[in-house]
Amino acid sequence: MSKRILITGGAGFIGSNFVHHWCENHEGRVVVLDILGYAGNEANVSDLASQDRFRLVKGDICDAPLVAKLLEAEKIDTVVHFAAESHVDRSILGPAAFVQTNVVGTFTLLEAFRNRWNSEGQPSDYRFLHVSTDEVYGSLEADDPPFTETTPYAPNSPYSASKAGSDHLARAYFHTYGMPTLITNCSNNYGPYQFPEKLIPLMCLNILLGKSLPVYGDGQNVRDWLHVSDHCAAIDVVLHQANPGDVYNIGGNNQVKNLDIVHSLCDLMSELASDLPKSPRDLITFVTDRPGHDRRYAMDISNIQKELGWSPAYNFEKGLRQTVEWYLNNREWWQALLSEEYKGYYDNLYGNRP
Ligand code: NAD
Ligand code: TYD
Numbered sequence: 001m002s003k004r005i006l007i008t009g010g011a012g013f014i015g016s017n018f019v020h021h022w023c024e025n026h027e028g029r030v031v032v033l034d035i036l037g038y039a040g041n042e043a044n045v046s047d048l049a050s051q052d053r054f055r056l057v058k059g060d061i062c063d064a065p066l067v068a069k070l071l072e073a074e075k076i077d078t079v080v081h082f083a084a085e086s087h088v089d090r091s092i093l094g095p096a097a098f099v100q101t102n103v104v105g106t107f108t109l110l111e112a113f114r115n116r117w118n119s120e121g122q123p124s125d126y127r128f129l130h131v132s133t134d135e136v137y138g139s140l141e142a143d144d145p146p147f148t149e150t151t152p153y154a155p156n157s158p159y160s161a162s163k164a165g166s167d168h169l170a171r172a173y174f175h176t177y178g179m180p181t182l183i184t185n186c187s188n189n190y191g192p193y194q195f196p197e198k199l200i201p202l203m204c205l206n207i208l209l210g211k212s213l214p215v216y217g218d219g220q221n222v223r224d225w226l227h228v229s230d231h232c233a234a235i236d237v238v239l240h241q242a243n244p245g246d247v248y249n250i251g252g253n254n255q256v257k258n259l260d261i262v263h264s265l266c267d268l269m270s271e272l273a274s275d276l277p278k279s280p281r282d283l284i285t286f287v288t289d290r291p292g293h294d295r296r297y298a299m300d301i302s303n304i305q306k307e308l309g310w311s312p313a314y315n316f317e318k319g320l321r322q323t324v325e326w327y328l329n330n331r332e333w334w335q336a337l338l339s340e341e342y343k344g345y346y347d348n349l350y351g352n353r354p
Contacts, residue, residue, distance in 0.1 A: 002028030008109065009062055009083030010034055013194045014131070015230055016044035018080065021232035023048060031074050032056045033067070034083065038341055039195045043333065060327075061105035067112040078112055079128045081106065087197050088159045089125050089349055090136075092291055102162035103169070106130065117179060117294075121153030129182045129239050130170040130297045134224065134251065135160035135291075136185060139294035143295075146224075146298035149247050156292050171247075180244035184235060187251035187299045190319065191228035192326040197345070200320075202329040203262055205334060206305055207269045210277030212349050217289035221297040227251035227314035237310045251299025252312045261320075268324045282308065286326035287353045 009015040009034030019159065030048075036058050048054040055074075061083045066223065070076070083105060085091065085098045110128065117126050133300040137147040138154030155161040155166075169289060173179040194201045206213050228254045234250045266280035304310050325332065 002026060003078040004029040004030045004031075004075050004077040005080060006033060006074065008033045008079065008081045009040070011036055011040040011042060011044050011056065012082060012086070012188055013039070013191075014231060016041075017083065017191065017228045018232045018235060019045055019048065019249070021229070021236065023051070023054065025236065029074060030054050031070065033059055033070060033078065033248050035060050038345075039086065039197075040337075041193075041337070043336070044193050046327045062100060062108050064108050064112065067108055070116065071112050071116045076113075076116065077123065077126050078223055078239070079109060080131065080239065081109055081129065082131050083164070085159070087195075088174075089290065090345070091157055091162070093348065095162075098158050098162040098163075102159075102246070103165040106166035107169055110179070111168055111316050114177055114230035115172060122178070124180075127180050127182060127239055127244070128170070128173075129184065129235065130166065131235065132163050132183055132185045132189045133160065134166050134185055134249070134297045134299050135299075136164040136167055140296040140298060141210075142222075142296065144296070146251075146300040147185075147249060148300045148302060150278070151236060152326065158296055160204075164238065174245040182238055182242050182244070183247045184238055185233050185247070185249050185299075186234070187224035187226050187297055189226055189228045189231050191323055192330070193333075196337060196342075199258065199261065200265065201327060201334070203265045204269070204324060207266065207276065207280045207283065207330075208273065208327075211283065212285040213266075213280070214285055214287040214353065215259060215260055215262055215284045216287060217293060218234070219223035219257065219262070219286065221258050221293060222255050222298070223270060224251045224259070224298045225254050225256055225261075225315075225316060226250065226312055227319040230312040230314050233313070234304060234310045237308045239303070241308045248304045249299045249301055250304060250310075251301045252314075253299075253301060253317070254316050255296070255298050256316065264317075264320055265324065266326065268321055272321075272324060278305050
């Protein structure tokens with residue numbers, strides 16, 4: 001039988017990619033709950049609005065009566081929970097929103113789902129999949145082995161600390177109440193529809209706008225990059241195959257230094273864009289490091305590979321080229337995001353950063 005799924009944060013970057021992945025691959029009701037804040041964009045899912053099976057609800061995951069009513073009215077049996085404050089730099093500027101949405105919001109959803117699951121007699125096919133990050137594990141030195149599912153949590157930013165808190169709640173609801181939660185911890189995603197506060201889209205836009213390319217610290221920090229389509233496929237596999245209570249690490253087996261990514265983006269843009277105001281490599285500017293900047297993330301993905309048969313399909317070189325092409329071909333999409341709010345955020349973060 002097809003699932004009746006609630007996708008929180010489904011108008012954001014990964015959420016909207018997942019909504020499309022889901023609608024292309026599965027039957028059944030699809031409800032998106034998204035506050036449509038700065039990173040939530042109705043345009044990301046507007047192509048689905050005409051489908052009877054699809055509904056977008058503008059609302060806050062912290063609004064307990066709204067969430068309870070929605071689960072009941074839509075007879076939801078599956079939650080995939082993406083909604084979050086997701087950017088480390090914003091969490092440094094203002095951590096309160098991160099505690100509220102990521103911790104209180106996740107708690108609110110878990111409680112509402114527990115009530116619904118109980119009221120239906122604890123059906124064995126209900127699932128609550130909590131989407132989390134590799135950042136909960138802290139930072140690796142150059143020679144450390146990658147994070148496994150049993151690496152102790154050591155979050156270093158308000159963002160990762162709030163995600164760790166929400167992971168612990170999801171875990172506790174399985175252990176205490178037997179509620180069928182699943183947790184996925186994924187590495188850095190890239191691809192279409194990513195808000196231009198994150199490294200890759202920010203650099204793409206700045207190259208096109210002739211603005212400086214702010215590289216934090218020495219640019220040698222390492223992230224394990226995964227194409228967003230691969231992340232969506234992994235979540236689908238975990239949702240369908242994992243056992244309640246399971247935790248899986250997801251990553252790209254693809255560790256790259258920030259400066260190498262910026263160089264690649266400069267070269268791709270020089271090759272693909274005909275109207276660049278300035279030579280991209282000349283725009284690279286080393287700026288004051290992010291406070292508490294994690295040096296390296298890397299994921300050991302052998303469990304999901306062996307147990308569930310998922311592996312990343314995208315090659316980074318191809319994926320990065322496709323992503324650059326997407327930002328070049330979808331200028332109206334990102335031009336609409338260059339709001340006063342975005343300019344204020346940008347000036348606040350980068351304005352006084354020597
Ligand atoms: P995003 O910021 O692009 O999207 C988050 C979405 O959540 C937005 O649409 C936003 O409007 C919505 N939202 C925020 N607060 C809300 C609230 N109170 N109520 C309802 N909706 C709310 O983030 P993303 O990059 O798509 O990340 C999605 C999830 O994946 C997050 O939980 C994040 O921690 C996790 N994750 C992200 C990455 C990454 O590289 N981007 C990697 C691993 C895990
Ligand atoms: P980001 O995309 O913010 O993801 P995260 O901090 O969650 O890993 O940043 C990726 C890396 O790029 C991180 O090491 C910080 C660095 N970075 C810069 O050097 N300059 C920037 O302007 C941004 C946004 C990030």
